Amino acid sequence: MCGIVGFVGESHAKERIVDGLKRLEYRGYDSAGIALPIGGKIQIRKHVGEIRNLEQIIADDNFDAPMGIGHTRWATHGAPSDVNAHPHGNQDDSIAIVHNGIIENYQEIREWLAREYGVQFKSETDSEVIAHLISIYYDGDLLSAVNKAVEDMRGAYAVCAIAADEPDRIVAVRKDAPLVAGIGRGCNFIASDIPALLKYVREVYFIENNETVVLTRDDITIYNEKGNRVNREVFHVSWDADAAEKEGYDHFMIKEIHEQPKGIRETLLRRVDEEGRINLDGIAMTREGLESFNKVYIVACGTAYHAGLVGKSVIERLAKIPVEVDVASEFRYRDPFVDENTLFIAISQSGETLDTLAALREAKAKGARILSVVNVVGSSVARESDDVFYTWAGPEIAVASTKAYTTQLICMYLIALYMGQTKGVLLQKEYDRILNELRALPEKVEKILTQEEQLAFLAKKYHHKEHVFFIGRGLDCGVSYEGSLKLKEISYIHSFAIAAGELKHGTIALMDPDALVVALATQDSLYEKMVSNIVEVTARGARVIGLAKDGRNEIEQIADEAVYIPECADEVTPVLTVIPLQIFAYYVAKERGCNIDKPKNLAKSVTVE
Numbered sequence: 254m255c256g257i258v259g260f261v262g263e264s265h266a267k268e269r270i271v272d273g274l275k276r277l278e279y280r281g282y283d284s285a286g287i288a289l290p291i292g293g294k295i296q297i298r299k300h301v302g303e304i305r306n307l308e309q310i311i312a313d314d315n316f317d318a319p320m321g322i323g324h325t326r327w328a329t330h331g332a333p334s335d336v337n338a339h340p341h342g343n344q345d346d347s348i349a350i351v352h353n354g355i356i357e358n359y360q361e362i363r364e365w366l367a368r369e370y371g372v373q374f375k376s377e378t379d380s381e382v383i384a385h386l387i388s389i390y391y392d393g394d395l396l397s398a399v400n401k402a403v404e405d406m407r408g409a410y411a412v413c414a415i416a417a418d419e420p421d422r423i424v425a426v427r428k429d430a431p432l433v434a435g436i437g438r439g440c441n442f443i444a445s446d447i448p449a450l451l452k453y454v455r456e457v458y459f460i461e462n463n464e465t466v467v468l469t470r471d472d473i474t475i476y477n478e479k480g481n482r483v484n485r486e487v488f489h490v491s492w493d494a495d496a497a498e499k500e501g502y503d504h505f506m507i508k509e510i511h512e513q514p515k516g517i518r519e520t521l522l523r524r525v526d527e528e529g530r531i532n533l534d535g536i537a538m539t540r541e542g543l544e545s546f547n548k549v550y551i552v553a554c555g556t557a558y559h560a561g562l563v564g565k566s567v568i569e570r571l572a573k574i575p576v577e578v579d580v581a582s583e584f585r586y587r588d589p590f591v592d593e594n595t596l597f598i599a600i601s602q603s604g605e606t607l608d609t610l611a612a613l614r615e616a617k618a619k620g621a622r623i624l625s626v627v628n629v630v631g632s633s634v635a636r637e638s639d640d641v642f643y644t645w646a647g648p649e650i651a652v653a654s655t656k657a658y659t660t661q662l663i664c665m666y667l668i669a670l671y672m673g674q675t676k677g678v679l680l681q682k683e684y685d686r687i688l689n690e691l692r693a694l695p696e697k698v699e700k701i702l703t704q705e706e707q708l709a710f711l712a713k714k715y716h717h718k719e720h721v722f723f724i725g726r727g728l729d730c731g732v733s734y735e736g737s738l739k740l741k742e743i744s745y746i747h748s749f750a751i752a753a754g755e756l757k758h759g760t761i762a763l764m765d766p767d768a769l770v771v772a773l774a775t776q777d778s779l780y781e782k783m784v785s786n787i788v789e790v791t792a793r794g795a796r797v798i799g800l801a802k803d804g805r806n807e808i809e810q811i812a813d814e815a816v817y818i819p820e821c822a823d824e825v826t827p828v829l830t831v832i833p834l835q836i837f838a839y840y841v842a843k844e845r846g847c848n849i850d851k852p853k854n855l856a857k858s859v860t861v862e
């Protein structure tokens with residue numbers, strides 16, 4: 254996800270655009286840039302790092318302009334760097350663009366432009382092709398050139414384009430990436446999202462898919478894909494800027510919980526072609542290479558570690574290879590058996606967790622092959638790995654990780670399926686069955702999200718509890734650890750996860766009427782045993798929230814509360830089971846008046862040991 258901003262008015266374009274970009278940093282912040290038409294040319298200034306770095310480099314520029322475009326980046330193709338930052342220009346910077354989205358056929362376009370037009374690319378990005386496409390079609394009419402360029406492009410895009418020869422207009426176009434136009438007095442704006450506009454305007458037009466917009470100082474003209482003008486209703490924004498960054502949600506955490514269907518779709522579907530073949534972003538694993546691994550470690554911290562617990566089960570089950578999971582801070586101190594026949598998988602949302610980085614470096618020094626599953630492109634873990642498999646969750650702002658976790662799980666499944674098929678140990682029908690189950694997940698997550706009100710009610714009912722136990726068996730056990738961490742880190746309740754089968758070995762001594770137990774019973778093969786565990790703890794006075802698949806209604810007879818997930822194969826339940834736990838934790842913390850997005854004592858990325 255990136256943030257784009259455009260302004261056309263009398264003057265002060267630089268200030269207006271930077272103001273807008275600052276309000277879009279939640280959409281990405283690894284680099285930023287601005288393009289202004291000055292003296293018949295376009296001046297492009299861009300810099301890696303946060304927007305304040307850009308502000309510093311343009312502060313000395315005594316130029317101003319009546320219009321311009323700007324961008325704050327969340328890298329997908331091409332690590333964060335000055336040259337990969339937007340805006341991107343054509344060969345002589347007479348055209349400049351900013352882009353949010355992914356041009357899926359950018360490689361093909363790059364090769365064609367280089368071959369047919371001798372274009373020399375400056376960056377590694379997919380977006381730069383847009384500037385050159387517009388350039389080859391440009392004959393003095395920017396709108397016509399943009400319309401021709403998008404005909405060559407496949408993927409998702411919101412693009413703003415300017416031309417040195419037309420310093421009074423911005424042409425923008427959108428497909429599957431948001432774009433909104435702001436109606437000013439003597440000036441107009443265009444941006445990825447409303448927060449960028451609110452300092453200056455309250456009246457906006459939402460731009461729909463396949464529409465093109467021409468913005469001048471006095472006019473905003475919207476065209477549909479047939480080139481006909483569209484009369485769009487004005488929308489009055491009543492939100493304040495802070496609420497608008499959260500798109501109307503009260504906190505980033507609940508917004509990110511609701512972004513999970515999209516994150517799962519992005520992470521899954523862009524890697525699986527129509528024939529069901531999985532592409533691990535070009536990571537080449539041969540059968541011989543995989544068979545040379547006699548050990549796989551998954552090493553991570555916190556939520557990422559919990560994703561590794563599920564990853565262990567699915568890789569062992571589908572790829573028939575032994576996997577050890579370790580918390581990074583312990584891995585380093587147990588003198589692990591690591592050599593050139595070891596595959597070391599690091600999981601990290603931020604890619605900057607020092608414990609994980611240190612463990613990675615130790616394994617690398619001992620000859621292991623390093624594969625990392627990371628959400629931040631170009632982060633330290635990504636840069637120091639041999640192979641990187643990105644989660645495409647988009648920026649995760651809340652300290653409590655939610656959409657990163659479910660997209661990490663998707664990456665675990667894809668790696669396991671790919672390995673199992675490459676090694677020839679996974680039957681095609683099994684492969685197809687699991688893949689189809691994964692494809693069905695986004696809609697099932699959306700169905701669970703409609704239970705938000707019920708979960709908020711349970712949170713209200715139980716938010717005063719001071720001791721909460723999460724129990725489960727099999728895959729539910731790993732998810733119970735994640736559910737417990739979600740609750741404790743944002744509500745400050747003492748919560749505790751334990752394998753349900755372990756209860757009788759000591760912990761059941763703690764069961765009493767003050768205890769609340771969240772019992773995960775989604776594994777068909779272990780359901781009866783979980784029923785017994787629920788009966789054991791209720792017999793000692795504990796209150797129980799039971800979580801099961803749709804149709805397992807008998808759980809309502811034995812537990813105090815029942816929460817259901819849609820029917821699915823046991824193997825993929827973790828992606829669904831965690832959703833009610835995230836929502837429950839969120840509303841408990843809300844009832845307790847906690848600082849949900851920035852819990853006490855915590856940081857989004859723990860860069861200390």
Ligand code: AGP
Nearest residue numbers: 555556557601602603606653654
């Ligand atoms: C999870 O909600 C916490 N924010 C924390 O446990 C986190 O998962 C852990 O610090 C690892 O962070 P990483 O994924 O960025 O490496």
